[in-house]
Amino acid sequence: MKRWWTMKDYYKINEIARLYGIGADSLRYYERLGLLSPRRDVNGYRLYSLKDMYKLTVIRGLRTLDFSMEQIREFLEGQCVDNTLGQLRREQDILEEKLRELKRRKGLIAKRIAGLEEAKKIEAGEITLKEMPERRCVCLEQYITRDEEMDFVIKKLHKKHADRIQDLGTQKIGAFFSDEVIRKGVANSYDSVFFILEGRREECDFVLPEGTYASCFYRGSYEQNAEQVRRVLDYLENEGLSAFGGAFELYRIDNRDTIRGEEFLTEIQIPVKMPAQQKVSGFRY
Numbered sequence: 001m002k003r004w005w006t007m008k009d010y011y012k013i014n015e016i017a018r019l020y021g022i023g024a025d026s027l028r029y030y031e032r033l034g035l036l037s038p039r040r041d042v043n044g045y046r047l048y049s050l051k052d053m054y055k056l057t058v059i060r061g062l063r064t065l066d067f068s069m070e071q072i073r074e075f076l077e078g079q080c081v082d083n084t085l086g087q088l089r090r091e092q093d094i095l096e097e098k099l100r101e102l103k104r105r106k107g108l109i110a111k112r113i114a115g116l117e118e119a120k121k122i123e124a125g126e127i128t129l130k131e132m133p134e135r136r137c138v139c140l141e142q143y144i145t146r147d148e149e150m151d152f153v154i155k156k157l158h159k160k161h162a163d164r165i166q167d168l169g170t171q172k173i174g175a176f177f178s179d180e181v182i183r184k185g186v187a188n189s190y191d192s193v194f195f196i197l198e199g200r201r202e203e204c205d206f207v208l209p210e211g212t213y214a215s216c217f218y219r220g221s222y223e224q225n226a227e228q229v230r231r232v233l234d235y236l237e238n239e240g241l242s243a244f245g246g247a248f249e250l251y252r253i254d255n256r257d258t259i260r261g262e263e264f265l266t267e268i269q270i271p272v273k274m275p276a277q278q279k280v281s282g283f284r285y
Helices: 013-020 024-032 050-064 069-077 081-121 147-160 179-184 222-238
Strands: 010-012 046-049 127-132 135-144 172-177 190-196 206-208 211-219 248-253 265-273
Touching: 010 013, 013 024, 013 046, 013 050, 024 046, 024 050, 046 050, 050 069, 069 081, 081 248, 127 222, 135 147, 147 190, 172 222, 179 222, 211 222, 222 265
Parallel strands: none
Antiparallel strands: 010 046, 127 211, 135 190, 135 206, 172 190, 172 248, 211 265, 248 265
């Protein structure tokens, strides 16, 4: 036997809440904004008309499109086909921009995953000579001796160039060692922090020149960096080669990726003056 549902002129707030699957608080909120105007019965209870139900259907539909409450108000007050088309086209443009941003973020995440997977496979401790392209950098000069100071300076540098460096997680970060590391063997002492920029024509503070660099990766605490720098310099001396620029380190795995200090992976690089007849391309020693 079929049961026919009789349409009423007015519905109570709990009936509307059940029908639309929303809370009574949301209905009261829409009322405070002037989007719904339920009448009151003799006991002061809200009664929603069929017109209120129509408006609520529109509100719920526009909210799924991320319309703001102000946009919904304007839409309801001036609703017509042309206004509907205009508003939908504006929202379409917004969604397309969001899709572009999501695609960009997806690319950054993929890049970070690839970088970490590659870094996990690197064998630490070996010294290599490798050819590096020109790298344009921005920097902040400041004497640093503590990890907390390093994090603070990195944040300052990022803020200074936030318009160009949107994602710090994938940013290539490095720091130049101070003379105390080179001459006195004092670990964890730096003169400046720098970011390597992606574009080859971007404005920069300095350039790491194209050429041969001695490279050595180490894992774990930065307290060992003075020892690792000395290892590389001793190697160059034993091979009859000489450095012609400052030593620096690059952070491949750091506190952006892990809280476990033993998982840190850092690369020391020192530019090398090669004999004119000798050309190195990824040769391992």
